[in-house]
Amino acid sequence: MVSIIQFYISHSILLALFFIISIYSNIQYIYHRIFIKFLSLAYYPNKTPQIIRDDVNKLNKIPKRVATILDLKDDDDENGGVDGLINDISELIAWNLSSGIPQLIIYEYNGIINNHLQELQRYINKNLSIYFGTDSKPNYLIKIPHSNKSIINQLGDSIDLEITLLLKNDGKQTIVELTKTMGDLASNNELSIKDITIDLINEELIELVGLEPDLLISFGPNLDLQNYPPWHIRLLEIYWESDNINVNYAVFIRALQKYSHCKINIGK
Known part of the structure; x- marks a missing residue:
């Protein structure tokens, strides 16, 4: 009982x-x-670069390289499917250009956007025309490291924004492939084991994928890095808003505000 x-x-x-x-x-x-x-x-930019510049000019500093983690939503969801993903990328590009940030890294786990590059470029150009006008659109360069492709949209002498599209293969798999390559070179006496150093590996990873960002923004409801390249998260600041489900300017500008107040200490 x-x-x-x-x-x-x-x-x-x-x-x-x-x-x-x-x-x-x-x-x-x-x-x-x-x-x-x-x-x-x-925080509503109204597709106006001056409003974004006014928000950014209040900050003590801005990052040189911003990375974002995006998710491909279901077609039935609001702003979902490939069209929604393209729209999100186009908006991020416009915000970074308006902020004066020279490099943007887009990470989408499956890399589905790589199959829609022409559509992406058309939408980017259309969106930039809305933001900056038809005759004064900024220049940009899109790089896809894993497939060794690049798309350049340049009317002047300089590139205003360099965009890198990353997917899961640019993360841990790149380290595995680099390790195998160095192992093969060492076994064939084409590379000395003494020459395989941290600096060499770091240089090769930069050559394959690019420099690590200063700020990583996740637009998902929870912080999920989704196998983002691990050597890219050594010193960066990470920002996300709990229970957020959309790519929106408010999260973007608050991430820049947090970065402007952060202090990075590099020690031994």
């Missing part, structure tokens, strides 16, 4: 804790969603 009573008491306590945690989680989710909605209203 005592055991039965203890079981029901324990069961009741667990149920009570479950309901309390569920209520707390729902309240927290609603609060985050309302907060993000408020931010979206407070």
